[in-house]
Amino acid sequence: MLIADYDPRVQAVHCKRIAGFVAHEPWQLDEVEFAEYIDYRAALWNVDRTAARARARELRERLREVHEAFAYPLIGALIADPQLLVLDRPPLVYAQPILAAAEPATVFSTHTSAESAAAFAAPPREAVAPQ
């Protein structure tokens, strides 16, 4: 299996550069810690700090209906503009805003129920044409 023409067995770093991972567990951070977390992620992914903070603000606005403990790790993964976003058992209730914020990345997610899998298989809200 290749990730964008990279073999993860021998080109793991290349694969990690274009993929973002969001763990299942929520992470409670205050505002100051969140800013530090964004700087930390930007440093690890070698993303410009100013651009990362601007992107984080934009994503925080788009994910305003998502609880911070779930939104912050997702924002951290998205500031590097990954081509592939891997979600570990994402919360069903936030399926639509997560999918909308993740665009245009391809989303790969694991689920513990068919209902959750179906929710994340549906197109994001903005992509649905008005009636």
Added chain:
Amino acid sequence: MTVRALSALLRARLYFGRRIVLYSCAAAAVAGALGPPGPGAALLCCSLLGTLLALDQSPGRYPHLDRCEQSAPLFGRELARAKALVPCVVAILTVAIYACAQWLRRMPDVPVLLAVVPIAVIACTLTALSATIRLGATRALYIVLAWLTSAAAYAISIQARAWFIEPAFCLAVSYVALRQYGEALARFDPI
């Protein structure tokens, strides 16, 4: 790995492990204030603290940081060097605090302490890091190895008075320990 990434990782781990950093520094201060003079007690105390600080870097202690670092575009060896820096920095800080406490008491042998103990504590800490990625008897073995490293450094420098051999011994042990830690992290890359 860029310097920026290295310092970010160091800052993050020191921040989230601030409690153990504070306790270690306090323990070093108390030990320095109450302990006997000479490098032996300092080596014992700071080696124990260095081992604890290394074990604090075990996977699962800070799961969100672990996942950020494992999913970051970093080679296993780069990540190992960065993670190894965290307990080493704090271990050196504990040595400095211990030495300050001894100096304030006007204890002799503070220069000897500063010449002998830091490099030995680093070797002990780096050896103990390999215990963080192992379980059971192997984990205990690496911890014992770490303490034996400190004991050997003490024997070489103080008992045998081979002042120039002790740094060479500790550097060699540190290199091997760090290399082994890096190879283990590279081999068990989750991707």
